[in-house]
Amino acid sequence: MYLKLAWRNIWRNRRRTLITTSAIVFAVIASVFMQSMNRGSHEMILDNMLRFSTGYIQIQDYRFESEPSLDNSFPFGADFEQNLYEKHHRIESIVPRIETFMLAANDYSTRGAVIFGIDIEKEHAFNNLKDRLKEGAFFDSNNQGAVLGEGLARRLQLGVGDELVLLGQGRFGMSASGIFTISGIIENPIRDLNNQVVYLPLEEAQYLLSADGHITSLLVNPVSDRHTNSVTSALRTEFENSELIVKPWPKLLPELLELFEFDLATPRLLTVILYMVIGFGFFGTILTMTMERLKEFGVLLSVGMRREKLALVVFLETLFISFIGVISGIILSWLLIFYFHLNPVELTGDAAEAVMDMGFDPILPMSFASDQFYTQGFFVFVIAMIVFMFPLIKILGLNILEAARS
Amino acid sequence: MIIVETKNLSKVYNPDTVPVHALRDVNITIEKGEFTSIVGPSGSGKTTLLNMLGGLDKPTSGEVMVNGEKITGMKDSRLIDFRLKNIGFVFQHYNLIPVFTARENVSFIMLLQNRDKNEMMKRTDALLEQVGLGDRKDARPKEMSGGQQQRVAVARALASEPKFILADEPTANLDSNSAMNLLDIMERMNREEGVTFIFSTHDQRVIDRARRVIKMVDGAIAEDTLISVEAANQ
Ligand SMILES: Nc1ncnc2c1ncn2[C@@H]1O[C@H](COP(=O)(O)OP(=O)(O)O)[C@@H](O)[C@H]1O
Numbered sequence: 001m002y003l004k005l006a007w008r009n010i011w012r013n014r015r016r017t018l019i020t021t022s023a024i025v026f027a028v029i030a031s032v033f034m035q036s037m038n039r040g041s042h043e044m045i046l047d048n049m050l051r052f053s054t055g056y057i058q059i060q061d062y063r064f065e066s067e068p069s070l071d072n073s074f075p076f077g078a079d080f081e082q083n084l085y086e087k088h089h090r091i092e093s094i095v096p097r098i099e100t101f102m103l104a105a106n107d108y109s110t111r112g113a114v115i116f117g118i119d120i121e122k123e124h125a126f127n128n129l130k131d132r133l134k135e136g137a138f139f140d141s142n143n144q145g146a147v148l149g150e151g152l153a154r155r156l157q158l159g160v161g162d163e164l165v166l167l168g169q170g171r172f173g174m175s176a177s178g179i180f181t182i183s184g185i186i187e188n189p190i191r192d193l194n195n196q197v198v199y200l201p202l203e204e205a206q207y208l209l210s211a212d213g214h215i216t217s218l219l220v221n222p223v224s225d226r227h228t229n230s231v232t233s234a235l236r237t238e239f240e241n242s243e244l245i246v247k248p249w250p251k252l253l254p255e256l257l258e259l260f261e262f263d264l265a266t267p268r269l270l271t272v273i274l275y276m277v278i279g280f281g282f283f284g285t286i287l288t289m290t291m292e293r294l295k296e297f298g299v300l301l302s303v304g305m306r307r308e309k310l311a312l313v314v315f316l317e318t319l320f321i322s323f324i325g326v327i328s329g330i331i332l333s334w335l336l337i338f339y340f341h342l343n344p345v346e347l348t349g350d351a352a353e354a355v356m357d358m359g360f361d362p363i364l365p366m367s368f369a370s371d372q373f374y375t376q377g378f379f380v381f382v383i384a385m386i387v388f389m390f391p392l393i394k395i396l397g398l399n400i401l402e403a404a405r406s
Numbered sequence: 407m408i409i410v411e412t413k414n415l416s417k418v419y420n421p422d423t424v425p426v427h428a429l430r431d432v433n434i435t436i437e438k439g440e441f442t443s444i445v446g447p448s449g450s451g452k453t454t455l456l457n458m459l460g461g462l463d464k465p466t467s468g469e470v471m472v473n474g475e476k477i478t479g480m481k482d483s484r485l486i487d488f489r490l491k492n493i494g495f496v497f498q499h500y501n502l503i504p505v506f507t508a509r510e511n512v513s514f515i516m517l518l519q520n521r522d523k524n525e526m527m528k529r530t531d532a533l534l535e536q537v538g539l540g541d542r543k544d545a546r547p548k549e550m551s552g553g554q555q556q557r558v559a560v561a562r563a564l565a566s567e568p569k570f571i572l573a574d575e576p577t578a579n580l581d582s583n584s585a586m587n588l589l590d591i592m593e594r595m596n597r598e599e600g601v602t603f604i605f606s607t608h609d610q611r612v613i614d615r616a617r618r619v620i621k622m623v624d625g626a627i628a629e630d631t632l633i634s635v636e637a638a639n640q
């Protein structure tokens with residue numbers, strides 16, 4: 001009956017309630033939309049980084065973090081992999097890599113290069129790397145050769161079939177040098193990699209770097225990102241007493257995440273301003289709803305309704321108004337985002353190029369991340385609580401006779 | 407059995423600026439089953455007295471006892487519960503919750519008392535029948551006449567089974583037919599169920615229906631007349 005009372009009370013002035021709820025709806029839609037746009041591109045970038053660079057979880061030697069050198073690599077073989085798959089059911093793929101810097105040279109010039117020794121089948125299973133080939137193949141029929149990032153190939157003016165010289169240092173200061181025939185050119189979606197990467201077959205790379213059977217990092221990918229944390233902690237327990245450490249992607253990409261946060265500052269600020277404006281409107285509504293009913297409150301207290309119960313009814317009213325606003329705002333903004341998902345905004349010019357560089361369609365990506373919806377609910381709820389302070393104080397201090405006279 | 411008693415009840419409004427002596431040493435005793443009206447010209451202190459009896463206002467000095475319990479000085483929250491349990495109210499106007507139907511207005515009081523739901527519904531219907539609103543149970547206040555609204559207010563006041571009902575000029579906003587009709591209902595409740603009524607009025611026809619008339623002048627009791635049932639019925 002209190003619910004009924006509160007519900008009917010908010011519709012006593014239908015127009016006012018509708019205006020207030022629409023304002024909340026508007027605020028929710030606007031801030032979800034702003035965030036969704038920003039975060040949509042973040043998700044796209046992050047997805048690339050995870051798939052082509054870091055993976056969801058990495059296992060490394062504990063010294064590798066401070067000193068990323070081949071000296072801090074660790075042995076990896078089939079039984080290692082087998083063991084992980086058997087013990088952890090939420091692992092979808094395991095991708096070994098040996099990674100180092102070398103000089104890449106043609107006949108006349110030299111460039112810095114990032115060497116990725118990879119198991120192409122495992123790599124492909126995780127990120128469809130083969131689909132990124134522009135030319136050639138991932139290694140020749142004897143599983144030998146090198147695949148270059150398009151940018152690096154252009155800079156060195158090398159093509160499929162040409163020879164590439166790699167110079168550098170292997171494990172424990174051994175000198176490393178080799179000549180490889182280029183078997184393919186790849187378009188890597190991460191620009192820096194595209195300009196620097198050389199993919200070698202894992203075993204070739206290990207041999208070149210005097211690191212037989214060793215890798216620098218093992219990418220472990222859970223069936224879903226939801227399981228990143230649980231798989232991480234399971235692995236941590238497993239490797240507790242070893243020299244290996246387990247890092248989930250937020251630890252692998254701290255700078256990127258910081259950048260995202262920074263990028264979200266503007267929509268967040270706008271959201272705060274928007275909610276402040278809406279908050280004042282909401283407050284105005286509750287203020288008038290309270291003031292014009294003081295007499296009624298007086299009657300209710302006279303006949304024996306406790307102040308807490310009366311306050312509860314007004315609290316429910318405040319809650320109803322904000323819930324109607326939040327729920328419809330969330331539904332509408334979801335529909336709006338979904339609409340833009342189905343009918344995407346086409347990007348043009350530089351933006352389009354940048355997105356295409358990363359290997360995506362030139363459309364404005366929208367994020368469906370659930371927290372951007374429920375944080376709105378949280379915001380409005382906080383506002384409702386603040387707004388409710390006014391009637392609460394009024395009711396607790398209401399003098400019955402004065403109320404009756406007003 | 408004494409239900410309400412006041413001892414040297416005084417009320418001074420604005421004691422520091424322009425003191426108004428609204429009540430001066432009022433001593434009255436109301437017994438169970440009375441049908442008493444407080445009469446007197448406007449400004450004589452009727453409303454102030456009823457507010458004191460209902461625990462809605464605090465006296466400057468003196469005290470009010472209800473059912474043997476001293477309500478003067480009671481804590482606000484206890485007083486609210488006390489009113490819910492012991493006192494029914496009918497105000498001059500603006501009695502009902504506008505968004506509730508007649509039925510809901512009546513049962514709301516019982517809800518506040520945490521009564522059993524079935525009993526609540528039965529009693530609500532019975533009370534509305536008794537005040538002659540059996541066919542207007544689902545009407546909201548603004549769909550009812552002033553007289554009907556006051557009858558709902560009486561039903562609501564009765565719903566909580568109070569020790570007595572205070573009604574401050576319940577007929578002041580009603581035409582004479584509705585006023586007499588309301589009085590009929592109150593009188594019948596009093597006669598048949600022994601409900602104690604204390605109501606203020608300055609309407610002579612209403613005064614004529616009372617069985618005890620307490621006349622106030624200038625905040626003091628000027629006359630206190632008991633009228634025998636036979637006399638009242640003539
Ligand atoms: N809140 C108040 N402040 C100051 N004076 C008041 C107040 N309430 C009532 N009075 C005064 O007290 C006297 C008694 O008023 P009241 O009890 O309302 O009389 P009645 O109900 O008989 O008309 C009047 O002189 C009135 O002006």
Ligand SMILES: [Mg+2]
Nearest residue numbers: 452453454575
């Ligand atoms: Mg009065």
